[in-house]
Amino acid sequence: MTSANLLDFDLDGLADFCEKLGEKRFRATQLYRWIHQRGVSNFDDMTDIAKSFREKLRTSAHIKGLKVLSRHTSADGTIKWLFDMGAGDAIEAVYIPEDDRATLCISSQAGCAVGCRFCSTGHQGFSRNLTTAEIIGQLWYVEHLLRAELQSDDRKADERVISNVVMMGMGEPLQNYTNLIPALKTMLSDHAYGLSRRRVTVSTSGVVPMIERLAQDCPVSLAVSIHAANDKLRTSLVPINQKYPLKELIAACQAYLPYAPRDFLTIEYCMLDGVNDQPEHARALAQMLNALPCKINLIPFNPFPASGLKRSAPEVVKKFAQLLTGAGYITTIRKTRGDDIDAACGQLAGEVQDRTDAVTRMQDRRTIMMKESNE
Numbered sequence: 001m002t003s004a005n006l007l008d009f010d011l012d013g014l015a016d017f018c019e020k021l022g023e024k025r026f027r028a029t030q031l032y033r034w035i036h037q038r039g040v041s042n043f044d045d046m047t048d049i050a051k052s053f054r055e056k057l058r059t060s061a062h063i064k065g066l067k068v069l070s071r072h073t074s075a076d077g078t079i080k081w082l083f084d085m086g087a088g089d090a091i092e093a094v095y096i097p098e099d100d101r102a103t104l105c106i107s108s109q110a111g112c113a114v115g116c117r118f119c120s121t122g123h124q125g126f127s128r129n130l131t132t133a134e135i136i137g138q139l140w141y142v143e144h145l146l147r148a149e150l151q152s153d154d155r156k157a158d159e160r161v162i163s164n165v166v167m168m169g170m171g172e173p174l175q176n177y178t179n180l181i182p183a184l185k186t187m188l189s190d191h192a193y194g195l196s197r198r199r200v201t202v203s204t205s206g207v208v209p210m211i212e213r214l215a216q217d218c219p220v221s222l223a224v225s226i227h228a229a230n231d232k233l234r235t236s237l238v239p240i241n242q243k244y245p246l247k248e249l250i251a252a253c254q255a256y257l258p259y260a261p262r263d264f265l266t267i268e269y270c271m272l273d274g275v276n277d278q279p280e281h282a283r284a285l286a287q288m289l290n291a292l293p294c295k296i297n298l299i300p301f302n303p304f305p306a307s308g309l310k311r312s313a314p315e316v317v318k319k320f321a322q323l324l325t326g327a328g329y330i331t332t333i334r335k336t337r338g339d340d341i342d343a344a345c346g347q348l349a350g351e352v353q354d355r356t357d358a359v360t361r362m363q364d365r366r367t368i369m370m371k372e373s374n375e
Contacts, residue, residue: 004061006035007133007140010182011189021056029191035063036192039144066137081142085110085134088353089127091170093138095146095162103164106138108180109171111352114205116225117237118270120304121170125354129176135183139165139193165195168203168223172240174210184218197221197261203268208244211252219259223266223297224249228276229284237276246288253292264293264330270301271312271320282320286327295330302336 009017015028027049034046041063043054067084074080079095089110096103112119113126139162146161165187167173173180180202186192187200201221204211211222226246228234234241241249253265267289271277285296298321301311312320317333324331 005064005131005133006031006061007063007065007137008131008182010132010185011191012185013182017061021053021060023053023056027053031057032189032191036140036186036189039140039147041065064133064137065141066134068141081138083134083138083141085128085130087127090352091130091134091138093142093169095142101163102161103166104139104142104162105166105169106135107169107171108135108167108173108176111354112171113175114172114238114240116205116227116239118227118272118301118307118309120306121352123304123306124352127353129179130171132179132182135176135179136186138169139187143193160193162193163195164199164201166201166203166223168201172205172207173202174204174207174214177210177213181218184220188218188220201266205238205240206244206249206252207240208248208252211256215256215259219256219261221261221266222253222256223268224253225268225270226285227268227270227272229281229288233276237272250288250292253294257293264295267292267294267296268299269296270299271317272301273310273312273316275309277312277316277320279319279323282323283327286324286329289329295332296324297332297334299334300336 004017006014006017011028011032014032015025018028018031019025030049031046034040034049040046043049043057046054069082069084069090071082072080077097081093081095082090083093084090091107091110093107094105096105108130109126110128110130111124111126112121115122115125143160143162147159150161167180184200184202187195188197197220199221201223202214203223203225205225214220214222225238226234226249227237229246231241231245234246244252257263257265269276269285289296298317300314300317301309303309303311321331321333
């Protein structure tokens with residue numbers, strides 16, 4: 001039997017694995033707790049597991065986390081890790097501490113195939129999907145590392161550090177659906193991290209069929225990247241809109257709501273100077289979302305040279321927010337965190353061995369947009 005990385009399994013998958021070893025399914029719960037609640041990777045340290053079971057595990061399984069290439073800490077307390085994925089790929093995860101929560105932003109792919117114009121990850125192209133072990137391994141590593149680092153007299157050794165997880169790092173999570181779902185189930189399990197569905201968020205650019213599947217398989221909080229209220233503009237910014245246009249996407253969001261842990265969804269909107277930030281854009285957005293219970297999160301763009309885009313001025317963003325608020329929407333302006341270490345929204349890049357010729361695609365799209373704007 002090939003040695004299995006136990007981080008690849010949710011609880012049901014681990015129970016199936018234990019059965020194959022000739023063990024009762026309930027043994028998986030013991031093992032799962034050791035791995036995720038205590039962060040133990042050495043079977044010999046799992047003292048309440050039978051010696052015979054540990055021997056089977058030593059010959060058929062392992063617990064392998066991620067190799068850290070670098071760690072950077074921002075002046076605001078944000079921490080970014082670069083993890084080695086092998087074969088020249090590396091991905092990033094970001095820890096964002098706040099007064100009432102501590103959020104971990106997790107990657108789902110080495111690169112991203114969607115190619116949003118305002119996202120530096122998209123400009124790097126796409127190499128591969130992460131395995132379940134590589135997705136949950138980011139939480140496993142950061143949770144237990146920080147638990148040890150932050151341990152003090154007023155913090156118990158097993159007290160959870162991460163309170164929220166957002167799948168908003170590198171990659172489109174719903175394009176790695178098969179590996180995403182077991183990772184989400186592990187985050188939610190009371191025998192692992194015990195996060196509520198409200199505190200686990202999947203952010204998507206709009207993969208409509210997978211939104212429908214997520215509602216059935218593991219409905220967590222959903223954030224949808226809109227960025228424009230008409231198909232022509234959105235397609236130029238978020239190319240997947242050509243396959244799943246706004247009408248289909250909004251319908252999928254409506255269908256998701258009965259399964260969502262909250263009675264609203266989050267709409268993400270990146271503010272781009274002179275592109276999508278004018279009053280008419282705000283009014284069009286309000287009209288398009290009229291029947292969808294949602295909260296709108298305005299994201300100040302984090303510029304990078306290859307994008308050819310600029311950040312909207314603060315007063316423009318404020319006016320945009322006021323128009324949406326006046327239309328009855330709860331509207332927030334995301335506070336930029338970790339931008340001094342390139343850890344802010346849209347800045348995660350890592351290292352990607354692109355297999356999609358992203359640089360040429362982005363340059364061609366930028367040329368077309370510039371030509372259309374001058375006509």
